[in-house]
Amino acid sequence: MDIVVERLTKRYGPQKAVDNVSFRVKAGEVLGFLGPNGAGKTTTMKAIACYIKPEEGDILVGGYSIHEHPEIIKKNIGYLAENNPLYQEMNIIDFLEFIAKIHGIPKYLIPERILDMIRTCGLEGEKHKLIGELSKGYQQRVGLAQALIHDPDILILDEPTTGLDPNQIVEIRELIKRIGKEKTVILSSHILAEVEATCDRILIINNGRIVVDGTAAELRKQAQGNEILKLGVQGGNIDAIFESLFEIETIDSIDLLDSDKQLFEVQSLPSTSSVKAIFDTCVRKNYYITELTPTETKLEDIFRVLTLH
């Protein structure tokens, strides 16, 4: 099922939480939703899950509009809300049974589905406990189990790994990856590495607007622009090396990083590479290269640049 968000706008009082946002998620895609706190991620996800109604714009899920057929959309969506609300006073099995009934799963299939979910989400040891007695990580698994129990085509997960320990984070990520092979997944997070590890596509939202839409590789490319090299050259006087490097036509700027180790940061002109020229120059002047590393812009830096203003 495709998800098409068309000019979505949602206001809270005078403030626009989401401002004219449009995007499309293809069936089988895993979309990472990024943005600083209060950017409008949760609002957009709540609107897709039919919990809130946007003032303007529409969302089509598998061709059905959230305004006209919310009940059909809700049947096909598994939703894990941000703070993972659960009935604390119920035990896991009763709770999952209730959710299964609400989803209209045939009675004879319910025990099988519950067992399946308990296995998939690693809840075997805790299944008779009350939800309120579980640790946060296990509660998060129950949250995932309730989102998955009716085998939905679309999964919407709002910060699924907050509060989990590193092992659980890895487990949940793997689970999402496994699920993502068959289902459309929208996942929000603050953690860029997580999004990079699990998602096919990244959407960065800031102040209610989309600022980036693309794969992690595209994002890097876009933000990186010019080639930046970390270069170490020895075998000559530092000033002489500096000057010979400056003679290379494709080099835009050179910064001295460390005068003892003779480390430079070399930035090339747009869409050129200076690697070969540097190498040739060094051979000609009898210098030797101690280090030549392309500097990769970190996703974190891109995120900061794009969302700081």
Next chain:
Amino acid sequence: MKQIIHIAGRELSTFFDSLTAYVLIVIFLGFSGFFTWIYGADVFFVGQANLNTFFTVAYWSLFIFIPALTMRSIAGELKSGTLELLLTKPVSDWQLILGKFLSTFLLIVIALAPTVIYYFTLWAIGPVDHSAILLGYMGLLLMSMVYISIGLLASCVASNPIIASLVALSVGIFFHIIFDVLAANFVGFLGSFFSYLSLSTHFESISRGVVDSKDLIYFFSIAFLCLFTSKMILSNRNL
């Protein structure tokens, strides 16, 4: 309809799991039994085979108990965030409201059920007006229906369960006595208007054994109005 039953079933089991239901039933039966059989204007003192005393006690105790039962219904779900869990499942706003209504109503029916013993006991003692007792129970159920709807509405309006219960009680007290008092103080149109609004007028006329469509319309229209407003408030949420 299935969704309503599932929601009501879950809610009802929460009432029993959290002991609320047992506390309510024990206190209710204790009170009504004490005043019907042992103390004050009890059956033996009155010397008539009717359950009027019981109906009066139930009339008051249900009025006080119901807001305590309904206060958490929506406000509690909103506070704990589980409203989001429920409403992102294939459940409509109407189904949620009606499910909550049904669960409390069923709990009242369960609390009233053991008091049928009073009726059989009375039957053994003397000649009983069967239809009057039947209608008395009907009056209690209709009254509960109204107060549950008011309680649900209050729970939709107030975000805090305690406030919801106080709002429900203070709105309820108008129907329970204040309209009656006002009716006694006014004549003419205003007098009959307040008298029509007063729940006790309608309850008394039903428990006397007279079922008028006017009374039924009164109970059902208030309940519907409150439930409908609750649904509208829930649908227009801006969370």
